[in-house]
Amino acid sequence: MSKTDKTFNVDLIKVGDLSFSKFIDAADIEIKVQEIADSIREDYHEKHPMFLVVMNGAFIFAADMIRKLDFPCELNFVRIKSYHGTETTGKVDIYMPPNLNLQNRHLIIVEDIIDTGNTMAAFIPELKLHKPASLAITSILVKPEAHLHDFITDYPGFIIPNKFVVGYGLDYDGMGRNLKDLYQLSMT
Ligand code: 5GP
Ligand code: MG
Numbered sequence: 001m002s003k004t005d006k007t008f009n010v011d012l013i014k015v016g017d018l019s020f021s022k023f024i025d026a027a028d029i030e031i032k033v034q035e036i037a038d039s040i041r042e043d044y045h046e047k048h049p050m051f052l053v054v055m056n057g058a059f060i061f062a063a064d065m066i067r068k069l070d071f072p073c074e075l076n077f078v079r080i081k082s083y084h085g086t087e088t089t090g091k092v093d094i095y096m097p098p099n100l101n102l103q104n105r106h107l108i109i110v111e112d113i114i115d116t117g118n119t120m121a122a123f124i125p126e127l128k129l130h131k132p133a134s135l136a137i138t139s140i141l142v143k144p145e146a147h148l149h150d151f152i153t154d155y156p157g158f159i160i161p162n163k164f165v166v167g168y169g170l171d172y173d174g175m176g177r178n179l180k181d182l183y184q185l186s187m188t
Helices: 003-011 026-044 059-066 118-128
Strands: 012-015 018-024 050-055 074-082 092-095 106-114 134-142 155-159 182-185
Touching: 026 059, 026 106, 026 134, 026 155, 050 059, 050 118, 059 074, 059 106, 074 118, 092 118, 106 118, 118 134
Parallel strands: 050 074, 050 106, 106 134, 134 155
Antiparallel strands: 012 018, 018 182, 074 092
């Protein structure tokens, strides 16, 4: 096998019916996650924050990130189902654990990717009804070109172009979440 063949095999993969090319290496993701954890540590080490992990895509980022924290914190999972209809009403269903008391808590939403921002634009006002002490967002990926809303990802990972990605928890049609690296939809 030539060097080119080897590169081809490693860097170009198939997930379902689509081809994806290697985009961000696992080693670079690890460095970025450490940077995010360091920033969160600086701001929250005395605040006992509550992480709200948006299922399913953020589970790997959340698992990696909180294991880099060395102070008291809590974590819960939320599921947010958005409707991609013709109208951009931003209507979403939000499923949170019952009896979760968020009042006066320092909340940090953990996302896989901020794309249009519709999910966060619907979730943030819902969370504010619980009267938290503070509210912040971290996302391992941010696609500013796709944003339809004006809000800030407080602890962003990689700022990426508006192309579909899989791996590191993110799926295509349910597959690809287990990939260690991040892959981008290939035009080939
Ligand atoms: P929103 O458009 O509301 O910001 O993002 C909604 C959700 O769509 C994200 O949390 C993520 O699960 C999914 N999503 C957005 N862009 C991508 C992408 O490039 N790849 C994958 N796999 N999921 C995405
Ligand atoms: Mg998500």
